[in-house]
Amino acid sequence: AQTVTQSQPEMSVQEAETVTLSCTYDTSESDYYLFWYKQPPSRQMILVIRQEAYKQQNATENRFSVNFQKAAKSFSLKISDSQLGDAAMYFCAYCKNNAGGTSYGKLTFGQGTILTVHP
Amino acid sequence: KAGVTQTPRYLIKTRGQQVTLSCSPISGHRSVSWYQQTPGQGLQFLFEYFSETQRNKGNFPGRFSGRQFSNSRSEMNVSTLELGDSALYLCASSPWTGANTEAFFGQGTRLTVV
Numbered sequence: 090a091q092t093v094t095q096s097q098p099e100m101s102v103q104e105a106e107t108v109t110l111s112c113t114y115d116t117s118e119s120d121y122y123l124f125w126y127k128q129p130p131s132r133q134m135i136l137v138i139r140q141e142a143y144k145q146q147n148a149t150e151n152r153f154s155v156n157f158q159k160a161a162k163s164f165s166l167k168i169s170d171s172q173l174g175d176a177a178m179y180f181c182a183y184c185k186n187n188a189g190g191t192s193y194g195k196l197t198f199g200q201g202t203i204l205t206v207h208p
Numbered sequence: 209k210a211g212v213t214q215t216p217r218y219l220i221k222t223r224g225q226q227v228t229l230s231c232s233p234i235s236g237h238r239s240v241s242w243y244q245q246t247p248g249q250g251l252q253f254l255f256e257y258f259s260e261t262q263r264n265k266g267n268f269p270g271r272f273s274g275r276q277f278s279n280s281r282s283e284m285n286v287s288t289l290e291l292g293d294s295a296l297y298l299c300a301s302s303p304w305t306g307a308n309t310e311a312f313f314g315q316g317t318r319l320t321v322v
Contacts, residue, residue, distance in 0.1 A: 124310070132296060134313035180251065194241040194256035194302055195264045196311060201250060 233301030
């Protein structure tokens with residue numbers, strides 16, 4: 090069974106600074122997707138960034154980037170120029186790439202990291 | 209385009225009762241998944257439906273069930289409620305196939321069992 094581990098229950102960062110959230114996972118699959126989701130107090134889960142396991146290049150979305158180390162099964166999220174609106178719970182998630190099409194419907198989540206941004 | 213809609217947003221039920229939660233996916237999305245979120249267990253996958261068929265099921269007792277209708281709307285039912293069923297229940301929809309797709313989540317239904 091796949092597992093996702095986030096070892097940092099809480100992190101804090103000063104506004105405009107950079108913070109890195111850690112995630113490790115365990116799977117025997119070679120083809121899968123990894124995600125970072127953000128859950129603000131409104132509880133709405135919002136996709137931050139997606140990484141396809143077969144792609145060597147690390148994904149980037151504006152101020153958000155990942156460090157994907159497939160051999161080490163590590164998937165960290167770096168938030169640059171942190172903003173007050175980045176404060177939320179962040180979840181790392183894994184999804185197997187099913188043959189015949191990708192199902193994003195069965196995500197395995199980590200326990201989450203609460204990010205606090207100080208002005 | 210309307211997002212994923214979950215109703216009701218809040219529910220209070222008594223132990224032993226049953227409850228039905230509803231999820232309307234984004235138009236055109238054929239896959240609907242359900243997750244339970246609790247402080248102790250985190251986010252756990254319940255089940256996924258695609259074209260009215262259950263495709264995947266998580267490790268939950270048979271008291272938890274679901275179904276999907278021909279218009280892709282989904283319901284989940286919990287019978288004989290226990291205090292431990294108190295949680296935020298999240299629904300997500302996705303198109304299932306195609307590149308650059310993702311799971312879109314609703315705002316959840318907060319269930320409190322007393």
